[in-house]
Amino acid sequence: MSILLDRTNRVLVQGVTGQMGTYFVEDACKYGTTVVAGVSPGRDGAKVGDVPVFGSVRAAREATGADTAIVFVPPAAVLGGALEAIEAGCRLVVVTADELPVLDTIELKAAARANGAAVVGPNSPGIISPGKAKLGFMPSFCYMQGNVGVISRSGSLSYECCKRLTLAGMGQSTVIGIGGDPVKGTTAAEALGLFHDDPETAAVLYLGEIGGSEESFVAEYAARPDAKPVAALIVGHTAPPGRKMGHAAALIGSKAESHAAKVAMMRSAGVHVASGLSDMVETLQAALSHGMRAAQDAAA
Amino acid sequence: MMLLEHEAKQLLDSVGIQVPRGLVIRPGDGTPDGIESYPVAVKAQVRSGGRGKQGGIVRAGDRPALAAAITRLFATAFGGERPEALLIEPWLAIERETYLSVAVDGRADGYVVMYSARGGVGIEEGAPPVRYPVGAPWNFRVHGLRKALESAEPDYQWREKVIALAQRLIRTAAMRDLTTIEINPLATLTDGALVAADARVVCDEWAHFRNKAIHAQREAEKRRAEPLLRDCLNMQHMYVRLDGDIALISGGAGMTMAAMDMIADCGGRPACFLDCSPGPTSTRGYRPAFAMLDADPRVKVILVSVFGGGTQMQRVANSMKEIMAERKSRKPVVFRLDGTNVDQVPGIFARFGAHNHARLEDAVAEAVRLAGGRA
Structure with missing residues (x-):
């Protein structure tokens, strides 16, 4: 198992004839993702590699059984494209685009809720279930199939951390990039709920940063008596308050959003928080063995 | 992007929310005529918080006091920011x-x-x-x-x-x-x-693409920046100046912060947050970043740290080769590239005698050593 994405997803690519769309088709197919259709209004009948192009999501779904969309269109066109995919019945829509107005994300999230679809992103590297499929541009060699669920606010940081896990022999069930924006298609809380219900996931690694309130969800989850082990890395202890650190949500606006406050809150809830990138793997291992001891104690 | 107080109030006024009737003055405007009654509040128009606590709001009881307040507030920086305007309003009861x-x-x-x-x-x-x-x-x-x-x-x-x-x-x-x-x-x-x-x-x-006022704010923000920073902002780079001496040219907000933190944990001091991933990952994109950091006298070392997914590392390596060839500054540059197509990097780097560190820890330690810190 894994969350949201596995070998059964039949993927359509919106904006498939653009540079990113075309590159994605090649890269994702190489990884084993089942890409069945492309959508590019006005270009129906064309082909990108072996993938047929349709003029609408509905036409693509009817012809190919596609049930998952990834959107590669300019920011001004993302909302329109993603709503089309949601309302045509796609169960998962991935939006990697950054620079999306937050009101568009708010509308997107409301539509996903109303239609029972999941959205990953925006401002996200996408999602990968190692050994099964990937929806995004993450460097494939960094990943290995396994039982750690990873949730990340930052793309590049998730590549770095997953490479470290893979080198340490700790594979991943699914790695989800929830994105750097304040409103998220899938929040940390929702991702934690999915990982909690996934039998293949034994522990969760959360990669966060200063600003926002996402980390409070992680602490809430970790405090549950039935929680799976949770480890975390929070970056930005050198970030000054009041300044946006690249991501729209990475801004310390109040004391609760500072690095120290987040780490203290998470630790008191039972999250194993790494002191930095260099001890992230050991921290996750400690969380896992602590979880195993707790399970043995409960059994005994 | 934050509006100045008088811009914010103008916006509220436009949707029928009552605001004090104010007057905006710029440096050089002198003491305005036509103020009907005193006392007035003279308010520095800055974006940084805590203005009131820093003395950015002055009560003036008469015209001479107003003139003095105007001179003083225009000469004062609040959170490092000199007011570009003052707002004069009736002192509210x-x-x-x-x-x-x-x-x-x-x-x-x-x-x-x-x-x-x-x-x-x-x-x-x-x-x-x-x-x-x-x-x-x-x-x-x-x-x-x-x-x-x-x-x-x-x-x-x-x-x-x-x-x-x-x-x-x-x-x-x-x-x-x-x-x-x-x-x-x-x-x-x-x-x-x-x-x-x-x-x-x-x-x-x-x-900005659908809102002219926001577009204008963005353009004004770029115009306010120093020319070298403006070139970076025009490439969509995101920059925050810090007080250290090890500058970062990085990709991705999370990894940029992780590298900043590691520099500090290693005994060094990061000079900036500079995320170049939103811009073109070409020579054209990275050139203004080097130009700005090379010209910054506080920067002793530049650490290039990029872990790319969609960003392909052979392209970044080739850009670095071109920039190192044309660059005049002798400030040391430390490289750590990883991600898609990283296997092609050593071959490209060998052609201009650069070394690519496999681990971020090694690159950071080298940068801290070159900056004269411990490690």
Whole structure:
């Protein structure tokens, strides 16, 4: 198992004839993702590699059984494209685009809720279930199939951390990039709920940063008596308050959003928080063995 | 992007919310004529917070005091920021101060309304405001907010005014792509009028393509920047100056912060947050970043740290080769590239004698050593 994405997803690519769309088709197919259709209004009948192009999501779904969309269109066109995919019945829509107005994300999230679809992103590297499929541009060699669920606010940081896990022999069930924006298609809380219900996931690694309130969800989850082990890395202890650190949500606006406050809150809830990138793997291992001891104690 | 107070108030005025009648003056305008009565409030127009506590709001009882306040405020920096304008308003006879804001909050998947029956400068120290989650703006309900405010605001007439105002603020935020509208204090005057005595409005810069006012704000922000930084901003790089000497050219916000933290943990001091991933990952994109850091006398070492997914490392390596060949500065550069096609990097680097560190730890240790710190 894994969350949201596995070998059964039949993927359509919106904006498939653009540079990113075309590159994605090649890269994702190489990884084993089942890409069945492309959508590019006005270009129906064309082909990108072996993938047929349709003029609408509905036409693509009817012809190919596609049930998952990834959107590669300019920011001004993302909302329109993603709503089309949601309302045509796609169960998962991935939006990697950054620079999306937050009101568009708010509308997107409301539509996903109303239609029972999941959205990953925006401002996200996408999602990968190692050994099964990937929806995004993450460097494939960094990943290995396994039982750690990873949730990340930052793309590049998730590549770095997953490479470290893979080198340490700790594979991943699914790695989800929830994105750097304040409103998220899938929040940390929702991702934690999915990982909690996934039998293949034994522990969760959360990669966060200063600003926002996402980390409070992680602490809430970790405090549950039935929680799976949770480890975390929070970056930005050198970030000054009041300044946006690249991501729209990475801004310390109040004391609760500072690095120290987040780490203290998470630790008191039972999250194993790494002191930095260099001890992230050991921290996750400690969380896992602590979880195993707790399970043995409960059994005994 | 935050608006200045007078811009925020102009916006509130345009949707029919009462604000004090003010006058904006720029440096060199002198002391304005036509002020009908004193005292007045002279308010520095800056974006950094804590202006009141730093003496950025001056009460002037007569014309000479006003002239003195204008000279002094234009000569003072608040949080490192010199005011580009002053706002002169009548000194308000305030009877009561409350707090009202609407803002985007991830926990609500959209907007929240926040209200506190006690507003003013001490808002952060007092009890937290009442929070009414709205979510999508069309989900605002008058009866929902009324219920949320029942315990916080016993004066029902005031409460109804606040609710009507909040509804208008939510609609304004949605129509104008604003992520925060904060009125603090929302004041009652002794004559019973309800006035937005101070306002903070933040607009969503990514709505620039459909909002001319936001587009203009963005362009003005770039114009205010020093020329070398402006070149970086034009490449969509994101830059925050820090007080250290090890500069970063990096990709991705999270990895940039992780590298900053590691520099500090290693005994060094990061000189900046510089995320170049949104711009073109070509020579054209990285060149202005080097130009700015090479010209910065505080920077001793440049650490290039990029872990790319969609960004292909052979392209970054080739850009580095070109930039190193044309670059005049002798400041040392330390490289750590990883990610897609990293296997092609050593071959490219060998052609110009550069070394690519496999691990970020090694690259950071080298940068800290070159900057003269420990490690």
